[in-house]
Structures are given as structure tokens and as C-alpha cells.
Amino acid sequence: MRRLLLAGLVALTVLPVAAQTPIAGPKLDLETIMANPDWMGQAVENPYWSVDGRSLYYRLKRDGSPVRDLYRVDPASGQSSKLDATATAQAEGPAVYDRAHRHAAYLFHGDVFLVDLSSGRRTQVTRSPLPESSPRFSADGRSLQFRESNNWYVYDLASGVTAPAAVLKLTDDPHDKKPDALGQQQLDLFKDLREDKADKDAVHDNEQALAAADPTRAPQPFYLGDKPQLVDTELSPDGRWMLVVTQPAHHDDGKAPDVIHYVTDSGYTENEPSRPYVGRNEPAPQSVLLLDLRAHKSYPLATDKLPGIKDDPLKAIRAKTVAELQKAGKEDEAKALKAPDVRPVTLYSVDSGSAAIAWSDDGSNAALEFLAIDNKDRWIASIDFAHHELVLQHRLHNDAWVNWTYNDVGWLKDNRTLWYLSEESGYSQLYVKPVDGTAKALTSGKFEVSQPQLSSDGRWFYVCTNKLAPYSYDVYRVPSNGGELSRVTQYGGMDQFVLSPDDQRLAVLHSSAYVLPQLAVQSAQGSAPRELTNTMKPAFTAHKWIETKIVEVPSTHGAGVIYAKYYGPADESDAPTSRPAVLFVHGAGYLQDVKLAATYYEHEQLFNNLLVQEGYVVLDMDYRASQGYGSAWRTAIYRQMGHPELEDLLDGKAWLVKHHGVDPKRVGIYGGSYGGFMTEMALLRAPGEFAAGAAQRPPADWETYNDSYTAGILNHPEVDPEAYRISSPITYAKNLRDPLLINHGLIDDNVLASDSIRLYQRFVELHKKNFWISLYPLERHEFEHADAWYDEYRRINELFETWVKP
Known part of the structure; x- marks a missing residue:
């Protein structure tokens, strides 16, 4: 696509954001746009193919209820129906197949079902109070494997007998x-x-x-001792091996602060433990045992020979902190910062919650994905079963932190070639590597690859990429042995896809700015899609929503360009030469909001429409740290959260002033979670730049956030206290001079309300003016009640009307 930056000026790219042409609707008001979002319509969720591949299932949230109803649609006719309780009882779950394609298996209401594909006969394999998971057929197709928690079972297709694959006991062998x-x-x-x-x-x-x-007979137990705690188990498809992931049984997770419920069913105040603060105790180190189920022997898989595992990536930072502690006479604290001789590791956790362990289809190979607890290295290793040891296949190092996503791994159908995603080039790309060979990139370029799905015949990878433009996502495919990466879908706003059992069709969830995810089907080779759903409500589509424009804002800090969504009136030919503006800041830090797909921020998008109606223009930026722009963009905030992002937001403000007649003295800012954090950082680190700010559920002190998110970006606070000091809004509380509204749910167990209350107390002690806090007794991090949404945004609107618009 033609670049937007020409001769130092930034032009606007107008992109369609809805599937239909809206008509003029009634004037917007807060009551409407902050109502229960059911009035907009429902997103199609979790599509999957029927066992025979002739139908698709999906779920829709029921209006006025959290219940998700199951629907079935015929892709050929487009006829869709909601299944009642009786029909749902006869429905299927997402299926797996044996290699000969004689049988299929699936989970439904937590139980395992088996289908004979020639006769269509369905057999219920389990009926238990605990949910089963991970059904798959053995390598020889004679049995069906599945798990219940960390216990694996094998169902013999011929005899109908179910037996445990292994019996694990967390005690010493009494004999x-x-x-x-x-x-x-x-x-x-x-x-x-x-x-x-x-x-x-x-x-x-x-x-x-x-x-x-x-x-x-049932197998004899493996006695693992009383020191470990089970984290995960993974059975090989041939039934020969089991991998057991453990951690110390008595690891101290650290003290967890309480969330206090003031409005309760009982009428009494109730306490709920949340999560420990970062650095109060590191995650528990994990170990892996290889169990030979045939010989009934176990072997530890040592990680101490992984390359770089004895290095200290934090050596310079650690030495500086130790010197400062020694200078302050804190010798005991300085000694406690000694680097470990061997860096502890955990296994990556995939979406299901299980470890990132992938077996080849025949069970002859396994891949394990380890992460250093300091977040600087990721290793993928296979297993030498003859010598019971790990064999390195890939190491990914990042001086900042290895990404939380883009860590998919698996095997090709030859059972000896590994495939994986890696950011080693600076962007997530897809690689293949024979266990005894050299890695080869199947994709390359300055774009991100995700959601890899290998076709059942093993010939193709289907992936999601933003190859065309950072904000445009579609399904592409590439031969598994290398070749051209070709585009399959043409949406730009593709959210999710599922390949049909015969590899011939794709079920695609797609969306746009004002259209929630909808289901379509098309050829897997690429063709015109057939739309299968339209779940948007007429009351919503009747409004003439603003066609947001994706623009490129030039960076004055060497970052190139910053992609943003601009909300303004359709006709700016007679726009005033001086008008107010608002910056909306998306949350999570690592999130992408400048996309052609539907936004996660439905309420905020509608609020931005209302602001334009009231005379503002709005800019929503994918500041540095946002997803979709490569590793360097993501890690620019390492050890300095709130600094590069603020530079980008100030560039956005300057761009509005230069190109849209915005008064630099009349710019407001708001956002939630990380966006709330950035609102506070903007007002406290750049006083006078923004006329007012509204921070929803903001982290004010990163030392009180969790370990899994914070430690990657800022290291641990005892090792790198300076990173926490310069990255926390509470450090800069003395700089407050612009009006600040803080909104926080009192039972937020993600960003605790104490963050905002502590910052509020600092303002009180510093004798600051024009700061307010609104606390919502029944809201967690994600607000759920329409009354709270309305009250929150009424206050934000009044803040801007009072301090930004005049």
C-alpha cells in the first residue's frame, strides 16, 4: 500500500469500517452509548466444524444474560438455527481424527465422545463430574487418549476398556x-x-x-516423592512416554493483598485474596521428568546445559544496585542479589494452561519450550530418548524480554521436522527445522505471523499476518516445505479462522470498526466468501458512525511513524481554526487498537463519536509498546515504562495542532488500565501539556502489580529499583498541576484500587488541587454494570466540558 508520509506531511487514508452504509440516526447521548452492549449486537464466538465437515457450530451471547447459546449453520445454504436443550444434547464439539480417518473424537460438556465415521455411530466414553480435556488418538489408531487434570487415560477402541496411562503418587515409595x-x-x-x-x-x-x-492390570505407580508439586503431564501418542512437569511443593508465592468487598449479599464486609506483588517471590522454578511407561523408569531432564543458562543478563544492572546497597550500608540486601549459578526456568504455558510441550504424531519426538525466569531467553529442545537428555533446537534471546505471544511450536507430518514461531528477525516469523538439520524461515518481512495451522495433509501452513499493512490482518498460506506466502482472505479485519476437516474450506471470523465478529466460509485456496451471520442490531446500525481514518503520525524521536485512528467530522472544510481535542490511550501496553477489525474498546469508540458530536476531534494511537509492529517497537519501553509512549502521545498532540486546527491548550487525555497509567504519566511528567486527564483503573506504582507482566519489562524491583522508580506515576505526584479524575473499581483484582488510593493520599499530603477519585463498589478491572459505565463516562465528559472545551 502507498505510504502515507509524503514530503514531510501526513495525509489521511480513509478506510471503510463497516460492512453496510449507515443512515443518519438520532443524536448520541451517554445513556445510549453506555447502556448494556447487547443493544449493539452480539459477536459470533468459537466457531468450529462438525465431525463430518458439513456444518459449522458457533456460540452467541444471549441478550440480557451471560449464557452462550449454541447455533448450527449450513455453509452451503447459509441456513442457521439456535439449538434448544434437546438439540444441543445431540451436538458435537471440535473434533480430532485418527490418521486413517476412520474415527473422530470430541469433547462436549466436559465429556469425551467417539464417532465411527463410516457408520456415524456415537459412543460416550466418559460421564464424570470432572471435565476431561485433550482428546487424541494414539499413533496406531487403536486407542483414544484423554486427560482429567494431570491424569491421562487410554480408551481401547476394540475392548471399550479405559485405563490410566500412568499412576503418579507424590510420596516416596514405601518399599x-x-x-x-x-x-x-x-x-x-x-x-x-x-x-x-x-x-x-x-x-x-x-x-x-x-x-x-x-x-x-492397572499400571504400577510412579512414586515422585513429597517434594515436588505437579504442574502438568503430557503423554506421548504411542503411549510409551510421559513428560511430567513439577515445581517445589512448598514454594512460597508471597503474601497476597486482600480485595475488600463493601457491597455484598451477606451485608458484611468480605475479604478476597488477590495476587502477590511483583518481586515478593519469583515464580516457582520448574523441572521435567521423562517417564518410560514400558520399562517403568523415570529420568530427570536437566536444563543446566542449555546455552546461556549460566549467564547473568542482568549483570551490569545487578552490580549497580549492589554497589548502591553497599554504599547505604545494606550488606545483607546486597548479598541477597547474588546471581544464581544456573538460571531457573519454567515451561511456557499455552492457552489451555498446559505446558508448551508438543509431541510428533508418532510419539518419536517431543519439543519442550523453556523460558528463563528472568524473561531474557526462550529455548526449544527435543529429547534424545536413548540417553534421556534434552537436545537444543532453538534459542531466542532478547536483551529486554522475550514476548508473551508468538511462541507456537509443533511438528510436521514427517515426525522429525520441528516448526515454530520466533522473533529473531525482529518480527514474528514461521520457521521449520529438522531435529538434526538447519532452520529455514518459511516467512520473512516486516510483519507479524501468528495463529499457524498445519493442514491435515501436512502440505500447507495457514497463518494470520499483517503483511499488507500493520493494521490489516488476513489469512495467508505458505507451503510447509517452503514457497510463496499467498493471501487467502481479503477482509483486512480477520479475527480467527478454522480449517475444515478435509482442508478445503476456511471458517473465518471477521469484523470491522462497527461490526462485531461475524462468520463466513470460503475456499482454503482463496475465493469469494459466503457470509453466514449478521448479528448486529438495527438500532445500532441505524446510527451514522464516524468513519475513522487510519493515519501515520511522524515521530520526532526516531521511531519512524506512529499509526493512529483519527475521529473527526465528515466534512472539515469549514472546521474552526481552533478547536479542542482528546487523546484516547488504549490499555494493556502490549495491545493493538489501530486495526481494521472491531475494537476491544466498544464503549470508548462510541464515546469518541459523542466527543466529535460535541465539537472535539479524537486521536487513538498505537504508541511504542503496542503489538503488531515488531520486537523493537514492543521493547522500546524496557526499564522506562511511560517514557517512549509519552513522546509518541506528544507527537500525536503536535500533529493534531498542525493538521487539524487544534488549540494546544485545549487537549484532554483519557484511557483505562495501561491507558490510565499513561494518562497519569502524561499529566505528571509533562505538566501543562494536557488541559485535563481521566485515568480509569490505572497502575500508579508498578511495585504493586503482578510478576508475570511487570518483571519482563522492568525486571524485579530488588534487582532494578531504578526502573520501577522512573516508571511509576506515584514518583511524580509532586508535579500535578492539571485536573485529574481517577475512576477505579473497588474489587479490581488486577490493578488493585489501593494503587489509586495511595496516589490520592500523596496528592492530599502535597496539597494538590483539582484531583478527584470515584470508586465503584461492584466493579472489577473490567466494568460490567451499565450504571457504572454511565457514571464513569459522565464524569469524564463533565471533566472535558469543564477544563478542555471552553
């Missing part, structure tokens, strides 16, 4: 217990005790022999 000196003395003294022990040993040895010779 391996050796007598101490006193016990040995007793055995030496008393013949009857020796005979009793010999009888017990004989019974045990006989049981062992019978179990080894008799496959109809």
Missing part, C-alpha cells in the same frame, strides 16, 4: 524405604521382624512380576 540405624538394629535382633519383612517383600515382588506380565 524403597531403608531402615535407619535403630531400625536395622531391630531387624538384626528379632527374627520375627525379619520374617515379617521378608513376607512383605515377597508379596510386593510377586505383585510387580504379575503387573509386568499382565497388561489387563
Whole structure:
């Protein structure tokens, strides 16, 4: 696409944001746009193919209820129906297939079902109070494997017998217990005790022999000792091996602060524990055991030979902090910062919550994805089963932090070629690597690759990329042995896709600015799609919503351009030469809001429309740290959260002043979560730049946020206190001079309300003026009640009307 930056000036690209042409509707008001979002319509959720591939299922939220109803649609006719309770009982879940395509299996209401594809006969395999998961067929197709928590079971298709794949006990083997000196003395003294022990040993040895010779018996247990705690287990498709992930059983997770509920069913104040603060205790280190289920032996898979695992990436930072502690006479704290001889690791956790472990289809290979607890390295290793040790396949190092996403891994159908995503080029790309060969990039360029799906015949990878433009996402495909990356869908706002069982069609969820995700089907080779749903409400589509314009804002700090969405009147030919503006700041830090797809911020998008109606223009920027622009853009905030992003926001303000007649003295700013944090940083680090700011649920002190998010960006506070100091709004409280409104849910268990209350107290002690806090007793981080949404945005609107618009 033609670049927008020409001769130092930024032009506007007008992009369609809705599938239909809106008509003029009634004037917007807060009551309407902050009402329960059911009035807009419902997003189509979780599409999947039926077992025979002839139908699609999906779910829709029920109006006025959190219940999700199940629907079935015929892709050929487009006919869709909501399934009642009786029909739902006969429905299917997302299916897996054996290699010969004789059987399928799926989960439904937490139970496992088996289907004979030739006859269509359905067999319920489990009916249990605990949910099963991860159904798959064994490598030879003779059994069906599934798990219940960390316990794996094998269902034999011929006999219908279900048995545990392994029995794991977190105790010491009672038969391996050796007598101490006193016990040995007793055995030496008393013949009857020796005979009793010999009888017990004989019974045990006989049981062992019978179990080894008799496959109809349940397997003998593996005794893992009382020191580890089970984290995950993964069974090989051939049933020969099991990988067991453990962590110390008595690891101290640190003290968790309480969330206090003031408005309760009981009428009494109630306390709820939340999560520990960052650095109060590091995540528990994890270890992996390889169990040979055939030989009934176990082997630890040591990670201490992974390259770089004995390095200290924080050496310089650690030395500086130690020197400062020693200078302050804090010798004990300085000694506690000694780097470990071997860096502890965890296994990546995938969406299901299980570890990032991938078995090849035949069980001959496994890939394990390890992450250093300091977040600087990711290793992918296979297993040498003959020597029971890890073999490095890939190392990804990042001086800042390895990404939370783009960590998919798996195997090609040859069972010996690994595939994985890696940011090693600066952008997430797809690679293949034979276990004994050299890695090859299947994709390359300055765009992101995600959601890789290998076709069942193994010939193609289907992926999501923003190759065309950073804000435009579609399905592409590339041959698994290398070749051209070709575009399959043409939406620009593709959200999710599912390949059909025969590899011939794609079910695609797609959306646009004012259209929630809708379902379509098309050829997997690329063709005109058939739209299957339209769940938007007429009352919503009747409004003439603003066609947001995606623009490129030039950076004055060497960052190139910053993509943004501009909200303004349709006709700016007679726009005033001086008008107010508002910057909306998206949340999460690592999130992308400048896209052709539907925004996560539905209420805020409508509020931006209302602001334009009231005479403002609005800019929504993908500041540095946002997703979709490569690793360097993401990690620009390392050890300095709130600094590069503020530079970008100020560039956005300057762009509005230069190109849209905005009065630099009449610019407001607002956002939630990370956007609330940036609102506070903007007012406190750049006083006078913004006329007023509204911060929703903002982190005011990163030392009180969680470990999984914060430690990657700022390291741990005991090692890198300076990063926390310069990155926390509370540090700059003395600089407040512009009106600030803080809104926070009192039962927020993500960003605790204490963050805002502590900052408020600092303002009180500093004798500041024009700051307010609104607390919402029944709201968590994500507000759920329309009354709270309305009240929150009424206050924001009044703030801007009072301090920005005049």
C-alpha cells in the first residue's frame, strides 16, 4: 500500500469500517452509548466444524444474560438455527481424527465422545463430574487418549476398556524405604521382624512380576516423592512416554493483598485474596521428568546445559544496585542479589494452561519450550530418548524480554521436522527445522505471523499476518516445505479462522470498526466468501458512525511513524481554526487498537463519536509498546515504562495542532488500565501539556502489580529499583498541576484500587488541587454494570466540558 508520509506531511487514508452504509440516526447521548452492549449486537464466538465437515457450530451471547447459546449453520445454504436443550444434547464439539480417518473424537460438556465415521455411530466414553480435556488418538489408531487434570487415560477402541496411562503418587515409595540405624538394629535382633519383612517383600515382588506380565492390570505407580508439586503431564501418542512437569511443593508465592468487598449479599464486609506483588517471590522454578511407561523408569531432564543458562543478563544492572546497597550500608540486601549459578526456568504455558510441550504424531519426538525466569531467553529442545537428555533446537534471546505471544511450536507430518514461531528477525516469523538439520524461515518481512495451522495433509501452513499493512490482518498460506506466502482472505479485519476437516474450506471470523465478529466460509485456496451471520442490531446500525481514518503520525524521536485512528467530522472544510481535542490511550501496553477489525474498546469508540458530536476531534494511537509492529517497537519501553509512549502521545498532540486546527491548550487525555497509567504519566511528567486527564483503573506504582507482566519489562524491583522508580506515576505526584479524575473499581483484582488510593493520599499530603477519585463498589478491572459505565463516562465528559472545551 502507498505510504502515507509524503514530503514531510501526513495525509489521511480513509478506510471503510463497516460492512453496510449507515443512515443518519438520532443524536448520541451517554445513556445510549453506555447502556448494556447487547443493544449493539452480539459477536459470533468459537466457531468450529462438525465431525463430518458439513456444518459449522458457533456460540452467541444471549441478550440480557451471560449464557452462550449454541447455533448450527449450513455453509452451503447459509441456513442457521439456535439449538434448544434437546438439540444441543445431540451436538458435537471440535473434533480430532485418527490418521486413517476412520474415527473422530470430541469433547462436549466436559465429556469425551467417539464417532465411527463410516457408520456415524456415537459412543460416550466418559460421564464424570470432572471435565476431561485433550482428546487424541494414539499413533496406531487403536486407542483414544484423554486427560482429567494431570491424569491421562487410554480408551481401547476394540475392548471399550479405559485405563490410566500412568499412576503418579507424590510420596516416596514405601518399599524403597531403608531402615535407619535403630531400625536395622531391630531387624538384626528379632527374627520375627525379619520374617515379617521378608513376607512383605515377597508379596510386593510377586505383585510387580504379575503387573509386568499382565497388561489387563492397572499400571504400577510412579512414586515422585513429597517434594515436588505437579504442574502438568503430557503423554506421548504411542503411549510409551510421559513428560511430567513439577515445581517445589512448598514454594512460597508471597503474601497476597486482600480485595475488600463493601457491597455484598451477606451485608458484611468480605475479604478476597488477590495476587502477590511483583518481586515478593519469583515464580516457582520448574523441572521435567521423562517417564518410560514400558520399562517403568523415570529420568530427570536437566536444563543446566542449555546455552546461556549460566549467564547473568542482568549483570551490569545487578552490580549497580549492589554497589548502591553497599554504599547505604545494606550488606545483607546486597548479598541477597547474588546471581544464581544456573538460571531457573519454567515451561511456557499455552492457552489451555498446559505446558508448551508438543509431541510428533508418532510419539518419536517431543519439543519442550523453556523460558528463563528472568524473561531474557526462550529455548526449544527435543529429547534424545536413548540417553534421556534434552537436545537444543532453538534459542531466542532478547536483551529486554522475550514476548508473551508468538511462541507456537509443533511438528510436521514427517515426525522429525520441528516448526515454530520466533522473533529473531525482529518480527514474528514461521520457521521449520529438522531435529538434526538447519532452520529455514518459511516467512520473512516486516510483519507479524501468528495463529499457524498445519493442514491435515501436512502440505500447507495457514497463518494470520499483517503483511499488507500493520493494521490489516488476513489469512495467508505458505507451503510447509517452503514457497510463496499467498493471501487467502481479503477482509483486512480477520479475527480467527478454522480449517475444515478435509482442508478445503476456511471458517473465518471477521469484523470491522462497527461490526462485531461475524462468520463466513470460503475456499482454503482463496475465493469469494459466503457470509453466514449478521448479528448486529438495527438500532445500532441505524446510527451514522464516524468513519475513522487510519493515519501515520511522524515521530520526532526516531521511531519512524506512529499509526493512529483519527475521529473527526465528515466534512472539515469549514472546521474552526481552533478547536479542542482528546487523546484516547488504549490499555494493556502490549495491545493493538489501530486495526481494521472491531475494537476491544466498544464503549470508548462510541464515546469518541459523542466527543466529535460535541465539537472535539479524537486521536487513538498505537504508541511504542503496542503489538503488531515488531520486537523493537514492543521493547522500546524496557526499564522506562511511560517514557517512549509519552513522546509518541506528544507527537500525536503536535500533529493534531498542525493538521487539524487544534488549540494546544485545549487537549484532554483519557484511557483505562495501561491507558490510565499513561494518562497519569502524561499529566505528571509533562505538566501543562494536557488541559485535563481521566485515568480509569490505572497502575500508579508498578511495585504493586503482578510478576508475570511487570518483571519482563522492568525486571524485579530488588534487582532494578531504578526502573520501577522512573516508571511509576506515584514518583511524580509532586508535579500535578492539571485536573485529574481517577475512576477505579473497588474489587479490581488486577490493578488493585489501593494503587489509586495511595496516589490520592500523596496528592492530599502535597496539597494538590483539582484531583478527584470515584470508586465503584461492584466493579472489577473490567466494568460490567451499565450504571457504572454511565457514571464513569459522565464524569469524564463533565471533566472535558469543564477544563478542555471552553
